[in-house]
Amino acid sequence: MADHPGHPGFGVLLTRLLNYRQTDIAWLATASDIPESELYSVADGAPPSVSHLEDLAAALGFHTADLFVIAGLPVPEPLQPCEPLAGSGLARVLHITMVLPEDQRIHIRATVEQLPHLPHVRPADPPRTPYLRYYLQDGGFGAMLVAMLCANRNLSLPAAARTSALLTQGRMYLSASTYHSIATGSAPLRPAWLAGFATTLGIPIGDLAAITGTVLSEPTPPDNPLAAEAAELLWDCQRLTASQIEHVRAEAEAMLVAVPHDASNDDWHRVLHHHGTWWGTPRP
Structure with missing residues (x-):
């Protein structure tokens, strides 16, 4: 991404992550099949290419679209949600699915996986999703996290608020306006909020803390397998249209x-x- 005051650049964020994981460029070169010389260039500040980010995401265990956001680059259309803001009903789908017995949760996951991939829907009046723009403009990590939660997982701010509250069992109970404040930087990112983002995004809290340079002053919440499963379902649903999400909701109900x-x-x-x-x- 372009340089911004206070933002260290993608190379620094990548280096932070590797240091936290106690690994190095040599390992990453082997895992990603990217030449070491190219990775050192990225670490030193050269902008990553699309193919770099695709290979790095697979090696590091990130969704490719999320790594694009971390790099401060527009997410390519094939990686964007199928129908913008079709996910307004996702909180209800997750609410129901999380209380179902394991065999029925497996059925819901299978239902989502079996739904066909449909062409992207492009409304004549697309909804505004400014959160990545905030990140591009000022490099704020709050904007980065909200962009991953809303733009990449197809949630409006109210839906993001409901979903995070659900997956964190109320630990991340914030209003939609607070999420907007986090995105614009008017509400500084708190360590407790970072833990909530980690749970909802399905990204380890240590990874997010390393990338954002956040010091975790409190013990992190214990792993919740059910929340992790719901975070995966949330991601899987971002490729669905509104009518397909409605079908999944009816199936769960x-x-x-x-x-x-x-x-x-x-x-x-x-x-x-x-x-x-x-x-x-x-x-x-």
């Missing part, structure tokens, strides 16, 4: 059962209320 009227909250997950009846799942 069909797996809910009527909650007995005298049931205890300790024994049941209540998910949605319809015509006087709660629908949900028994707690394990």
Whole structure:
């Protein structure tokens, strides 16, 4: 990305990540099949090419679109969500899926995987997604994280707020306006918020802390396999259209059962209320 006051450049961010992982350019060259000389050039400040980022993402375990954002480059259209802001219903899909038994969660993942890849939908009046622009303009890491969460995972700010609150079990309970403030830099990024982004993005907190130069002053939350699974489902759904997401939501809702009227909250997950009846799942 272009130089900005206070932003060290992609080469520095890559070096931070390698240092945190206690590895080096030599390992990365072998893992990515990129010549060491080219990687040293990137580490020294040369802009990475598209092919560099594609190969680096595979070697480092990042989604390619996320690495483009970290590098401060526009995400290529084939890597963008299929239909802009079609993900307004994703929070409901995740809310339902996370309370389903394992076999039914597997079924939902399989349903998503089996849906066909459709051509990208380009609305005549596309929604504004300024978060990457904020990152390009001032190099703020808050904008980087919000861009990955919203632009790459197809969430509006309200949907991002609901999704993060859900996956973090309320630890990241922020308003949509707060996410906007994080993106614009008017709300400085806090270590506790970084942990919430890590959970929702499905990126290890240590990696994000290294990239952003954040010192984690508090113990990180324990790994939550269910949240990690939901983060993967969230990513998988970014290639779906609005109608396909609606199909997945209906499939998940069909797996809910009527909650007995005298049931205890300790024994049941209540998910949605319809015509006087709660629908949900028994707690394990």
